[in-house]
Amino acid sequence: MKGIIFTNFADFISDSFGLVAWQNVLDDTALDADGCYVGTMTYPDNEFMALFISACTNCQRDAVQMQLEFGRGLFPILLSKSPEEVKLIDNLKEFLFSIDTVIHVEVKKLDPEAQTPSLHCTQLDEKTVCLDYLSSRGMGYLAQGLIEGASSHFNENTTIAITPSESPEKFKIMVHFI
Secondary structure (H helix, E strand, C coil): CEHHHHHHHHHHHHHHHCHHHHHHHHHCCCCCCCCCCCCCCECCHHHHHHHHHHHHHHHCCCHHHHHHHHHHHHHHHHHHCCCHHHHCCCCHHHHHHHHHHHHHHHHHHHCCCCCCCEEEEEEEECCEEEEEEECCCCCHHHHHHHHHHHHHHCCCCEEEEEEECCCCCEEEEEEEEC
């Protein structure tokens, strides 16, 4: 997982729950990197998951709630680092369709070994987009939080429903435009 996720998760925990909470997360987690991360580096997924589980415990949040909250706050940060053509998008629907076709393509150009989740978008009707999420990390609720952050950014009213599958790697995310 890219270091930008680690550094922003540290900031999220520190800003939302305090520096003591982040220090407790670090103290309770056996880490290879000792809690020092560089945004452009890649770190083992299991290290992030250990931090995440510790943060849920220390901050008294369940995993779903923590992913949603982190995703909402992470969206504007990731958007600011997106390619210029993505920053020019002015609506949520177009943005959703650009995730796999533009954003993840650019990430892989910068880092061919990057393991981005797959978000296949389908327009079901005029007001509904379905995203099929697939990732070995199984962080579908983080994706939902990111979409909620995007909805807020584009000032669009939506309802977002997520349905896990039998596999922890797959989710169906329905975005209904109100």
